[in-house]
Amino acid sequence: MTASITPCCASRPDRLRGRLRAALAALLLVVLALASPLAAADDATITGAEIVADDGSYVLNADIDFELNPRLADAVTRGVSLYFVAEVQIERPRWYWFNATVVDRQLNYRLYYHAITRSYRLSIGRFHQNFDSLEAAVRTMQRIRNWQVANGDELQAGVSHQVSLRFRLDTSQLPKPFQVTALGSRDWTLASDWVRWTFLPGIPAFR
Template sequence: MPNTTASTTPCSRKLADFPRLLRLIGLVLSLIAWPVHAQTPARIAYGEIQRENGDYVINADIDLNLNPRVEDAIRHGIAVYFLLDARIESPRWYWLDETVVSETLNYRVTYHALTRSFRLAIGSFHQSFDSLEAAVRTMTRVRRWRVAGVDELEPGQSYKVALRFRLDPDLLPRPFKVSALGSRDWSIDTDWMNWTFLSAGVSAE
């Protein structure tokens, strides 16, 4: 009797992925069909920069209410990414301000159906929560975020600090990325919060 060998062709793999693709498209269509709800724009309610030992760190509080479409996407297992951007600029009277520091803090919010928990990743740090609300509260309370070393800034000089929080649609699955284009529900982007501070510089030894 001749030997038979089982093999998986690219076509069969595509057919196996087809039901998953249909479910994803169905979810996207259902979210698009939701009525648009008025929502309070996200904003940075508080921000400060402080020297801590040999670093400058930022503390900030962000007002953020996720709308039903974004919440539902997360609860269905879609990973949603957010960014916190910080800039430190040196004013120049003769030209545009010079950007001395440009840093971004990356967030990822996901739901794990097996453990029925929400997972928040902040950079390489991960933490699980029983509710989406708890994960969002932690994400929007920024504490001791290192943005620069003391030696990166000139002692006793005035600098401008700018801070912004936003949803990153570029990392959404392709069907969601398409639906996010021009959608107010997926456009979560605070205005830049700006303030000035006087650098402490390096302490003399």
């Protein structure tokens, strides 16, 4: 007769190893969830930009390549306003300290669907325009033209300045329930990387 012995329960070291593996797996899931928005953050690309002198001031022109994913497009059509922002910073180098920030400005966008007129309304600062299609409104956002970013006396002539520009969806202005939904969601992440270039006032340096 052959006898066999089956343990009724796992040993303490085995239980500890099992718990450790479960904890590591849970930690990995959290890391992947947090990394997902970062992986999708580069959904917009600034394909060209310049700052030029214009009648005593400096204006910025830029082209941005991006599309609204199905979730964002559906939200607009259902009446949710989407907010976008273009941010520009201009710094003047200082040999004795950190760069001096001489310009830090934003251009704000609001895109929403007007049910009564059955049109898409785009607000850029104080300017408003209606469009028959969402695609037409997005095309307008893709082109920044004659955005006054500095007065003539804000930039020192003959001195190189460092310009930084980016474009992004501003989820902080969404209704509270959508702000919660946007946390950790790739569908609600749309942003370009910062684009940086050096220029002398009035001379374009990035195209």
